[in-house]
Amino acid sequence: MTRFEFDIKARCGAARMGRIETAHGEIRTPAFMPVGTAATVKAMTPEAVTETGADIILGNTYHLMLRPGAERIGRFGGLHDFMHWRGPILTDSGGFQVYSLSDLRKMDEDGVTFRSHIDGTKFHLSPERSIEIQHLLDADITMAFDECTPYPATEEVAAASMRLSMRWADRCRAAFVQRPGYALFGIVQGGMYGDLREESAKALQDIGFDGYAVGGLAVGEGQALTFSTLEATVPHLPADRPRYLMGVGRPGDIVGAVLRGIDMFDCVMPTRSGRTGQLFTPHATLNIRNARHADDPRPVDAACRCPLCRNYSRGYLHHLFKAKEILGSMLATWHNLTYYQDLMAALRQAIAAGALEAFAKHHGALAAQGDIEPV
């Protein structure tokens, strides 16, 4: 029987390289999880997602409970069978998406009542219901239901919000049915206040989780504050458990967070940017819709192994986006996810080689050269 395990194989400063074992297979860390919001990584087949190098994908509890419905996915045997993804899946708790509904939600100690953005139907989410939904989805990694503290927030507001999340974390732990290979992660909150982050990290460890996430970042605070908050948080997390920075981020954010001891990431950036024609390369972020690409016979990145870069020119991709052709979104998403996975592979290699600082400096230098095209 597979156990949920985290093996750290190499360290480099605060950074770690290793593997997580789950019910549906292994995750190489540091890991980037493509976002599969509505039971699909947009514009990609699961086989293509695997080819990019992804070991694990993320599903969104909020979207899936609304459509097609958690009980329905349960009847299909869970999210893996439903969407034909054989590897591990992490699901978020729904808290963050409900938080972004603002006017449509009502919160109390029990949980959140809200109306569907699709058809206005009333729904309720609580720690217990979130855990139940993630169980129906058959998530390998279930996230505790929390409140995402707004930014900016006073220390008082951030403290009250974090402490509510800690009471909810306790209820999540009680509701979660432990099974071999499955895990429950707690989420550190506390806004941008280091002492609140420390309090939250300790509260979660008192409850005891299989992994620890850092939530409430990448909410508009800027990279410097993200990094300093990480520095105030990570040292208070157990050294032998995976650490997941939620919703982050740009390639430079990921490199900086790995340097600070983070093992897991998710972000819509590579997929969403792909669908709008923003292409990541080591030297620049290209906006392929710009007219200057129309006659360019070069690939987006000559060194990239993805189908877009192996088989097509910038001029062709430009044409696909001008003509609003689906293949444009397909190829650009494939490229961006490949770029992200190759970055993670390079980070793992740099950690194993004890050369992460040099890699990060080189990456920073490349990023500084990069021209980011206006949209």
Added chain:
Amino acid sequence: MTRFEFDIKARCGAARMGRIETAHGEIRTPAFMPVGTAATVKAMTPEAVTETGADIILGNTYHLMLRPGAERIGRFGGLHDFMHWRGPILTDSGGFQVYSLSDLRKMDEDGVTFRSHIDGTKFHLSPERSIEIQHLLDADITMAFDECTPYPATEEVAAASMRLSMRWADRCRAAFVQRPGYALFGIVQGGMYGDLREESAKALQDIGFDGYAVGGLAVGEGQALTFSTLEATVPHLPADRPRYLMGVGRPGDIVGAVLRGIDMFDCVMPTRSGRTGQLFTPHATLNIRNARHADDPRPVDAACRCPLCRNYSRGYLHHLFKAKEILGSMLATWHNLTYYQDLMAALRQAIAAGALEAFAKHHGALAAQGDIEPV
């Protein structure tokens, strides 16, 4: 050096099974050509198109001359290199699409002046310019520039229109640069009038083409009139040259036309229907958006070899269409093109086995059973 050749390997009544050799490879006939309007078969990679069993695809001169432009594709080395399709390509002449612009076009003996539906830019198409564009696109099979006779049309109108197309056919022949492995096809017109069709077929043979298309059908005349017009046309075409029925059609139309001696087909039906959630199966055409599919764990067609049917349930595909996910269009298109290519393979096999009549009756019986769901 590859020559353009058509070898008939088997006959069954008027039907023929064989192969066409072109500069970019072989086409098994009877053949169905997926439509790649804007230098992409919508929602498909070229590799996926090949996996469905397609040997050749069709490109649209009208759309490509407007965007990205014929001279531009020429600079990219032609349509094959531009869109990464290694097999043969047939391009239409642009005539049919310009015909459908109605108010935006002005026609005279030389050709047609029209405004782009994209940005209103003025363009001119003539027999010479159409051939030049198709040369820039590097089409393996170039179609003569013709006028699509309206339907219904009086015999007088149909005769005048057909004779204009025959004068244009002569100019196309003169403008076409013959190269090994490349072909120019003439197009029979004449509306629904058998004597005009015969006159047109003979006029084209006097000029001399590498293949002969039947144009001006599938314009709303109904299947019975399509078939009777074919019966009045095909016997007047040379027996040793490929015959192409343009823009047809539904599976039953294709079976009936193969019985009447047609070798090649194109139609947007499998791709366009795929994007709207209409799925072809031997027993029914499913509208996957219907609520009754939401909880159905069965594949669309258990006997189908496509990725949709091997890996996903009707319930999942229903969800993708309800959520407007790109993967829905990708998988449904893949399925429908597989259905069409497997139909063509079955037709080729039935001809080789001398059993086409029985196959057609069986196909008709299946089609009669089929429930076609309302949209």
